[in-house]
Amino acid sequence: MVLDSKLPEGPIAEKWEKHKFNVKLVNPSNKRKYDIIVVGTGLAGASAAASLAELGYNVKAFTYHDSPRRAHSIAAQGGINAAKNYQNDGDSIYRLFYDTVKGGDYRSREANVYRLAQVSVNIIDQCVAQGVPFAREYGGLLANRSFGGAQVSRTFYARGQTGQQLLLGAYSALSRQVAYGKVKLYTRSEMLDLVTVDGQARGIITRNLLTGEIEQHAAHAVVLATGGYGNVFFLSTNAMYCNATAAWRAHKKGAYFANPCFTQIHPTCIPVSGDYQSKLTLMSESLRNDGRVWVPATKETAERLRKGEIDVNDIQEDDRDYFLERKYPAFGNLVPRDVASRNAKQMCDEGKGVGSTGLAVYLDFADVIKRTSAEAVSQKYGNLFDMYAKITGENPYERPMRIYPAVHYTMGGLWVDYNLQTTVKGLYATGECNFSDHGANRLGASALMQGLADGYFVIPYTIGDYLASTPPKPVTTEDPAFAEATAAVQARVQQMMSINGTRTPDDFHKKLGNLMWEYCGMSRNAEGLRFAKQEIAKLRQEFWSDLKLAGTETEMNQALEKAGRVADFLELGELMVDDALDRNESCGGHFREEYQTPEGEALRNDDDYAYVAAWEYMGDNQPEKLNKEELTFENVKLTQRSYK
Amino acid sequence: MAGSNPNAKPMNLTLKVWRQKNRVSEGGIVDYKVKDISPDMSFLEMLDVLNEDLLRQGQEPVAFDHDCREGICGSCNLFINGRAHGPEQGTTTCQLHMRKFSDGDTITIEPWRAAAFPINKDLSVDRSAFDRIIQAGGYVSINTGGTPDANEIPIPKDIADRAFEAATCIGCGACVAACKNASAMLFVSAKVSQLALLPQGHVERKTRVENMVAQMDLEGFGACTNIGSCAAECPVGISLENIAILNQEFLSAKATSNNLA
Amino acid sequence: MSWISKTLTSSIGRKIVMATTGLFLCSFLVVHLLINLQLLRHDGGASFNFWAEFMGTNPVIRFMEIVLMLGFAVHIYQGLALAYHNKKARGAQGYVVNHSEQNSQWSSRNMALLGTLLLIFLIIHLMNFWVRSRFDAFGGLAMVKVPNMDHPVGDLYSVAAASFKIPWYVALYAVAQIALGYHLWHGFRSGFQTLGLKHPKYTPAVYYTGYAFSVVISVLFALVPIVMFFDDQYQPRPATGQTVEQSLTEEPAVLR
Numbered sequence A: 001m002v003l004d005s006k007l008p009e010g011p012i013a014e015k016w017e018k019h020k021f022n023v024k025l026v027n028p029s030n031k032r033k034y035d036i037i038v039v040g041t042g043l044a045g046a047s048a049a050a051s052l053a054e055l056g057y058n059v060k061a062f063t064y065h066d067s068p069r070r071a072h073s074i075a076a077q078g079g080i081n082a083a084k085n086y087q088n089d090g091d092s093i094y095r096l097f098y099d100t101v102k103g104g105d106y107r108s109r110e111a112n113v114y115r116l117a118q119v120s121v122n123i124i125d126q127c128v129a130q131g132v133p134f135a136r137e138y139g140g141l142l143a144n145r146s147f148g149g150a151q152v153s154r155t156f157y158a159r160g161q162t163g164q165q166l167l168l169g170a171y172s173a174l175s176r177q178v179a180y181g182k183v184k185l186y187t188r189s190e191m192l193d194l195v196t197v198d199g200q201a202r203g204i205i206t207r208n209l210l211t212g213e214i215e216q217h218a219a220h221a222v223v224l225a226t227g228g229y230g231n232v233f234f235l236s237t238n239a240m241y242c243n244a245t246a247a248w249r250a251h252k253k254g255a256y257f258a259n260p261c262f263t264q265i266h267p268t269c270i271p272v273s274g275d276y277q278s279k280l281t282l283m284s285e286s287l288r289n290d291g292r293v294w295v296p297a298t299k300e301t302a303e304r305l306r307k308g309e310i311d312v313n314d315i316q317e318d319d320r321d322y323f324l325e326r327k328y329p330a331f332g333n334l335v336p337r338d339v340a341s342r343n344a345k346q347m348c349d350e351g352k353g354v355g356s357t358g359l360a361v362y363l364d365f366a367d368v369i370k371r372t373s374a375e376a377v378s379q380k381y382g383n384l385f386d387m388y389a390k391i392t393g394e395n396p397y398e399r400p401m402r403i404y405p406a407v408h409y410t411m412g413g414l415w416v417d418y419n420l421q422t423t424v425k426g427l428y429a430t431g432e433c434n435f436s437d438h439g440a441n442r443l444g445a446s447a448l449m450q451g452l453a454d455g456y457f458v459i460p461y462t463i464g465d466y467l468a469s470t471p472p473k474p475v476t477t478e479d480p481a482f483a484e485a486t487a488a489v490q491a492r493v494q495q496m497m498s499i500n501g502t503r504t505p506d507d508f509h510k511k512l513g514n515l516m517w518e519y520c521g522m523s524r525n526a527e528g529l530r531f532a533k534q535e536i537a538k539l540r541q542e543f544w545s546d547l548k549l550a551g552t553e554t555e556m557n558q559a560l561e562k563a564g565r566v567a568d569f570l571e572l573g574e575l576m577v578d579d580a581l582d583r584n585e586s587c588g589g590h591f592r593e594e595y596q597t598p599e600g601e602a603l604r605n606d607d608d609y610a611y612v613a614a615w616e617y618m619g620d621n622q623p624e625k626l627n628k629e630e631l632t633f634e635n636v637k638l639t640q641r642s643y644k
Numbered sequence B: 001m002a003g004s005n006p007n008a009k010p011m012n013l014t015l016k017v018w019r020q021k022n023r024v025s026e027g028g029i030v031d032y033k034v035k036d037i038s039p040d041m042s043f044l045e046m047l048d049v050l051n052e053d054l055l056r057q058g059q060e061p062v063a064f065d066h067d068c069r070e071g072i073c074g075s076c077n078l079f080i081n082g083r084a085h086g087p088e089q090g091t092t093t094c095q096l097h098m099r100k101f102s103d104g105d106t107i108t109i110e111p112w113r114a115a116a117f118p119i120n121k122d123l124s125v126d127r128s129a130f131d132r133i134i135q136a137g138g139y140v141s142i143n144t145g146g147t148p149d150a151n152e153i154p155i156p157k158d159i160a161d162r163a164f165e166a167a168t169c170i171g172c173g174a175c176v177a178a179c180k181n182a183s184a185m186l187f188v189s190a191k192v193s194q195l196a197l198l199p200q201g202h203v204e205r206k207t208r209v210e211n212m213v214a215q216m217d218l219e220g221f222g223a224c225t226n227i228g229s230c231a232a233e234c235p236v237g238i239s240l241e242n243i244a245i246l247n248q249e250f251l252s253a254k255a256t257s258n259n260l261a
Numbered sequence C: 001m002s003w004i005s006k007t008l009t010s011s012i013g014r015k016i017v018m019a020t021t022g023l024f025l026c027s028f029l030v031v032h033l034l035i036n037l038q039l040l041r042h043d044g045g046a047s048f049n050f051w052a053e054f055m056g057t058n059p060v061i062r063f064m065e066i067v068l069m070l071g072f073a074v075h076i077y078q079g080l081a082l083a084y085h086n087k088k089a090r091g092a093q094g095y096v097v098n099h100s101e102q103n104s105q106w107s108s109r110n111m112a113l114l115g116t117l118l119l120i121f122l123i124i125h126l127m128n129f130w131v132r133s134r135f136d137a138f139g140g141l142a143m144v145k146v147p148n149m150d151h152p153v154g155d156l157y158s159v160a161a162a163s164f165k166i167p168w169y170v171a172l173y174a175v176a177q178i179a180l181g182y183h184l185w186h187g188f189r190s191g192f193q194t195l196g197l198k199h200p201k202y203t204p205a206v207y208y209t210g211y212a213f214s215v216v217i218s219v220l221f222a223l224v225p226i227v228m229f230f231d232d233q234y235q236p237r238p239a240t241g242q243t244v245e246q247s248l249t250e251e252p253a254v255l256r
């Protein structure tokens, strides 16, 4: 199959307008004859479900949470980008587009990113109209802050809870449609398979997490907005339940998986404190606006510090190395995430790390507190500081925070064309679930933007193009494909229940996480990746022979839920390793040690790797097939990214 | 210093956990022991330890809701030693850390209890009543697209800030759990006052409060008697002022709306 | 008029009824207390009897009395109904361990209990004074002549003075005032909150007024029977069947 990204013709600034004119429309009275399934009620899912229902489609929305409002989007802290140029500092749609393509290390599709920048301005209008309480200036107008990878202030925020406020906005729009009866909401329902009929997505199979019942749902089209797969690493900033199951099941039913190895490691997270650690907590990137990152200038000082012989506040200015400011004078502490993360790791590798484990660097607010006041800092970051204090038991107003990189976001995901349609007809993917707009590295405050762009302003147009060519006949679950898929899901559940081995799902998950972090994490090399591939395969076998569960499958059974997710992670993990092995270059979040500049920066290979790697499932225990979508850049010049 | 202190002394604890098979069965307290709990662990990580032990022994782990473990999703909801979200003020269960407890402690862990929050299993309860209250009117009725420029309506900073404070409710239900009357007024008032404060919410001001309160009553929550346990236990500090605003909104809506039903 | 009944039976509507009646009852307490304090004048009850007669005969006051009775009835009915509804909302299974004392005040959690205590007291209290003064069948009052009144009036003072020599009655009265104090400690500010009257500028004042109000009212109410119990000066007049003349300045005739 040739990958057709369906990019519209014409100059980049006109593509989306033209495309909107060219897509087929479903006439208003016919819309109510179409059913659409939306899986996921995060920013991408809730906004899509609400907008589609407003248009008149019948929507069924699914989430494994007990309420749509709990989707992981709620946890986003820092902000959302939009090219409003309210600050008069030279921002524009083109600049946002340019920054995003550059920030993604030239591995994203120009046209998609340009469209994202275009609709970014509508998102802010939409959210404000919903009553989202963004931060404001004294004059009553909206405030902005700056974020990594950009030299303008274009990030809209609601203190440290931007994701929460945006999600509650989308949730309210969704709730309104539920009240109108246009959206039927299925909570605590987990999609466990996609049903395709004649190569078209026609429904899903779900498990009711309260009763264990396996249920069938049919529709004319299916939208997956199921979030990212960062939890392959066990420890990440993602919520505990985040998983890849929906996307992975769709992948096995024919949807290509793109760039799985592109994972983002966020530089500012609270370090691991022990092996009981269940997740990692992000300290928003916005902190780097005011916090200064440093380590002791020498190994010796760092060692004494770790042993507790000296206190951090005893270390004099000239005994500190503000390594980001030193190496990147233009961007300083605000370099993109991949750069900041790698540098922190490098410092720790050199023995200058702090904290009992030596796996941390400082993020210091002493200067800004001196310059302004503790109150002013609390106004801006109060909730983050409180969170830090609760978790670590340390007061960040008095001692610098200890931070370390952690897995945060997955740029990879289901391959989609310009319409956000996957390689399965009638199956769409939005939000973090797709691979689209961030290339090899996502800029801060761009995921919220993308999720909402997809849901509010892209899918409502593009899905019509597909539906218009599908007859508005009712779809049912009568097709044998539904029974087949249901039987397969049931068999898998029962198989897991009947192994009765000795190891818990978490046990396998932790092992997998360690392997992934060690060999497919912040930096990778061919040898390590090959080793990891073998180990993962082994672990997968052990999983299917030594898994331990309790209770039954016909009731609420959280260990069973977890086991199903881990089983899919064990397959996806291997694909990530394959992808990382294939990509013999360093770009963005993918740092192959073999490919670096003399200064240790990522060394891209545009001649051979300016493509999207779209992996095709070929059957159980078969190697996946690599399909390439070549990326062409007509509007930005490919350069070595420099933030010096 | 905790967090940086690998020598913090591990604790042994006795847990008294409410176990209940499903919505209709009887429940009861079951005692468990957990050992070597690090003070740096979060409360839920301590429960993870218990659950891993149980599962390895072939027993069913304790069901409880949680997700973000950052205090923002509102999933976690445990009644710990007689307090919603445990002893530390302004803290969700997931952000509670074991350094708040001491070696040898006995900790009682129960689910939220309220007629409107039926128990699913063990410590997991059904809070969908909250969703239905929001569905009754917790929104501004605008469709996607066609909205005016975001800076068209200036909003005084202090109003925006107050609306934001109200909007930070995480929908956890601690207010209901802690309230003697199992009243959902704090939750409802947070949404009502957020939208009553902002100009965007003014158009539907009256119908919103009428419908949301009607749904709240229908769900079987109790009536507020201004005890204040809710605000004292609310992990994000939603203030009682919001309930006053709700009362005001309700009274003036009822007195002046065109709704005769 | 279904919107009215719907409003009044909604959870907030019920509360608004509680608050308006409750605060109205507070104003009644002030009047009641002022009259009770007349008991402590050293005038053999002349002032007290004067005001008691005034309250019993003035048409405006008589009208307000009906409002007051209604107020009590509604407040009590609604209070008990609320308590019942709220108990049901809490669910069948209570907490095994509950430390609500760590998040709220005792008085706030026990309004229904306090109210019920008040109700019991109220019944006994009414039987003793109000019923007696209004309905001759229940004992009636001796008649006295007081200044500024052209006709003889009932000697309610003697009923009070006699009652306040009975230890259990004084004790009951005092305990009831403790209950009243706690009821108002929460009730006063709560009424304002219910009516949506909350403002950072004024609410602190409401709180302090409420606390002061509850203490002053209940202490003064309790003081009257206690003083009269311990002070021999306050004695009921023996029922002679004749109208006794009283003056406001004259020291009471000490009857032994």
Ligand SMILES: Cc1cc2nc3c(=O)[nH]c(=O)nc-3n(C[C@H](O)[C@H](O)[C@H](O)COP(=O)(O)OP(=O)(O)OC[C@H]3O[C@@H](n4cnc5c(N)ncnc54)[C@H](O)[C@@H]3O)c2cc1C
Pocket: A039, A040, A041, A042, A043, A044, A045, A062, A063, A064, A065, A068, A070, A071, A072, A073, A074, A075, A076, A077, A078, A079, A080, A081, A162, A163, A189, A190, A191, A192, A225, A226, A227, A228, A237, A238, A239, A242, A243, A245, A246, A282, A408, A409, A430, A431, A432, A433, A444, A445, A446, A447, A448, A449, A451
């Ligand atoms: C701590 C943190 C902070 C962040 N801060 C920012 C920020 O400041 N700015 C920014 O732009 N981005 C930020 N991000 C990234 C951003 O939050 C996410 O990428 C984005 O919210 C993802 O939204 P989504 O709608 O695609 O998925 P999610 O919000 O993850 O939603 C997934 C939904 O799918 C459902 N689901 C998944 N699988 C299934 C299944 N099998 N069956 C049924 N339902 C399913 C879930 O229940 C959920 O409703 C942050 C991320 C993290 C982890």
Ligand code: HEM
Pocket: B224, B225, B226, C015, C016, C018, C019, C020, C021, C022, C023, C025, C026, C029, C075, C076, C079, C080, C082, C083, C111, C112, C113, C114, C115, C116, C118, C119, C122, C183, C184, C186, C187, C188, C190, C191, C192, C194, C195
């Ligand atoms: C002198 C008599 C009384 C006065 C002055 C009084 C005053 C008040 C006030 C001001 C409130 C607060 C209302 C609110 O929060 O909105 C209140 C509440 C209450 N009262 Fe009374 N009350 C009196 C007698 C009674 C009696 C006899 C009962 C009998 C049961 C009672 C039961 C209650 C209850 C249950 C509440 C709590 C309900 C609530 O807070 O909404 N009260 N009272």
Ligand code: SF4
Pocket: B168, B169, B170, B171, B172, B173, B174, B175, B176, B186, B187, B190, B230, B233, B234, B235, B236, B237, B238
């Ligand atoms: S008001 Fe507070 S306690 Fe109640 S649901 Fe919201 S956050 Fe939880």
Ligand code: FES
Pocket: B065, B066, B067, B068, B069, B070, B071, B072, B073, B074, B075, B076, B092, B093, B094, B095
């Ligand atoms: S788990 Fe999300 S708030 Fe506690």
